[in-house]
Amino acid sequence: MGHRVPRVTQYLTEHFADEGFATLSGYRARGGYETARRVLRDQSPGDVIRMLKKAGLQGRGGAGFDAGTKWSFMPEPHHGPNYLVCNADESEPGSFKDRLLMTRGPHQLLEGILIPAFATGAAMTFLYVRGEYAEPARILRRAIDEATAEGMLGSNVLGTGFAHQVVLVRGAGAYICGEETGLLESLEGKKGQPRRKPPYPAECGAFGRPTTVNNVETFCHVPHIFERGVDWFRSMGTDQSPGTTLFGVSGHVERPGVYELPLGTRLDEIIFEHAGGVPGGRKLKAAIPGGVSMPLLPAGHLDVPMAGEFLRERGSSLGTGGVIVMDETTCMVRVGCVISEFFRDESCGQCTQCREGTGFVHKLFLRIERGAGTAADIDVLEDVAGKMEGATICAFADAAAWPVQGLLRHFRSEFIEHVHTGKCPLPDGFEL
């Protein structure tokens, strides 16, 4: 077991209380851009990728793919530019960590972009910001302007001769544009619909060029790893999941918010010690560990370290680290209604299982919640979710199916109760 007692170091958010940290001068006063300067001046792209692989930084966008490995897929620029994309679409319900990173530490993100840009030979980074994120976009735009004016970006980055531009692009409010190839389509001005793979983005990404897409938080870790080293980074978190991450805690807790904690911090510790537990003396019923697409865990399973390898054993996953807490007043069928409505609304509509399955699942949840369901409907729900999983162009259908499976795995009795009594046992919370 590689799970160490975490030493709390909040390197990503350390200076976020300082408003000046969002400005170039404030960032530089804390030593900002010096790591990028050193790396770009002294190291080769191959060195950078090797070091990041050693660090074992997992992508923080939801899939947890090893960032250094992803960068290593990029070919040398050939007959045209390579691109980097920063996925700042943060659209998974329950996730709001990237917003904090963008508003409080825009230059940390830009510095974090420069190092992989150099390592992957990217000429340009597209910073794709969720449409609803007006303030983060404004702050980032200002930061890009400042950095460009001061030579952190442009034709001679930090005096190293490396040329790099960051272009901010705003989305138009679609969940699916957080999926990397849906994002690329949207970036190109098309309807946000994920692409069939192969080819993968590293071969044919934005505008047909080799492209790597990483999440905002993933980039933000990079300067710290290069500043303080692989051993320091791996001293936090678990063997397989090193470093800290930002947990966004919401729902029935006393202190909802973003908490930077080492990976492997126990879920119950996050909920009770950091977020203050359930208000009003009510009992905790369940929690979603990483955004609504991850299967939820019931109260008895919350002693799990928050890292992919441990959550997988419990039939869930870390996702985006967006923890959603539900207390005893929560009807689990209603949770299904709400989540399935979201996925029904957001399915891009390309693949049959996802387009039709999300609507079918939603109707089944509604049918059961309204007391019109039968025991067979519960089986149909499970069956349809099973048919949606792993069978489509992108992971959206999986994301829509997993919460259904989680609900039925842990709260089937509640569904049966709805069916048997012909009504929801809890008072109406809101209009369905």
Added chain:
Amino acid sequence: MVHIRVDGTAYEVREGLTLLQALDDLGVLMKGVDIPHYCWHPKLSIDGSCRMCQVEVEGMPKLQIACGTPVRDGMIIHTRSERALAAREGVMELLLVNHPLDCPICDQAGECKLQDYAFEYGQAHSRTREPRRALKKRVELGSTIILDQERCILCRRCVRFCREVSATNELAVTQRGDRSTIETFPGKPLENDYSMNVADLCPVGALTTRDFRFKTRVWSLEEVPGICTGCSRGCNVHVGVVDHEVRRYTPRRNDEVNGTWLCDQGRMTYREIGAPDRITEPAVRGNSGQLVGATLDRAIGRAVELIREAVQKEGPGVVAALASAHATNEDLAALRGLLRALGSETHAAPVLTGSSDALLVRPEKAANAEGARVAGFGEPGLLFDKIRGGGVRVLIVLGHDVIHEQFLGTPEPLAALDGVILLDTHRSRLEQVADVVIPGRHLAEKGGSVTNHAGLVQAVPAALEPTFEAIAEAQVLARFADALDVSLTDEPERKREVD
């Protein structure tokens, strides 16, 4: 080449193709190897969205879509494994969750992939009780195509066709998820020279042509291979026949000629077959100077009389022929043979020309323009001069292209001849100067071969019998030869070919 194994059978396939492409390339897809598919089409880009073609590939944990999975050497594929069949059943159920199931009033019923695959891969019972998605049932996308949004399964073949083949980009999917619908952009209807292909591409009854809609149950259609007569491309078609009536042309795949497409103009030429202006009975100009209905024997007798008189009076050189580029190679050979037997070398074929495009449409507006040229029927200018100069006394005319503006413009120059013998399918002003009129048969009624612009000789059978009495032009000409006691087979060049 790479070696793959599909359901136990080994195939050698071209590298760089996906599984469906490779099987199609070998000609075994749906002809031995059945992998059902909706969105994939051999002549369109890969979409990969319907998920119907999922198969099991050994060594890959998830099912793979056959349309988008590149073949690799040694790949072992199972198209009918339990998992693959279960996945297809799932796709079928979900495709039908919102489908209106209005097959009894749907034109596609009988040739519908949703019906076919539901029968083969689906389940018998519906597990939905909620109302189905209500959308627009009758959207006029343009002047030729009507969309039923409820029936659409969003395979996007039509969208890709307009993007990739017609390159006109009229169609798009708007909205998201299960609200998605096919739409045109505001103010830009579906209007292009190939618009009706989207109805052929549509695997369900969502896109129908205004022309065919609600007119025929497809199971009553007899579909016979045919050739479109609109231009010299010679596009391969299915001639859809009910009760001696052609109801439609649909493209018949021929990768050497038309791929899987047909232009709208050519497609609509089927209407010529059952047109009201068909010549339906023979006629002979009587003593009163009027054309009078006659038996075929009488008409042939009169034609032979005219020819014989002219030959006796002024020699064989005064008999000439204007062939049609619509005639079959067999008709042309008979005409050429008759003239040669008589001793005349005066013949030509007027070929109408018009607009063309880079996809299918050729400038020569007749199916056998090249065949006529190869058979020795050249441009008609010299023949016209000879007519004006009085060097022709009797003219055998196949078709009436000659009075088109591009040629004579009027039948007047032919009025001075001793005899005009017209073998034609459709009425025209040429009848004003004809002494004998004999009804001909359309290509779909007689079968035969035509030679396309690229020199490809294509033969088709007769698709239907005309509703009136008519024999093929070649047979009429053979009767002329019999009555004139000459032999059509006396053709030296042909003999050499056969030898």
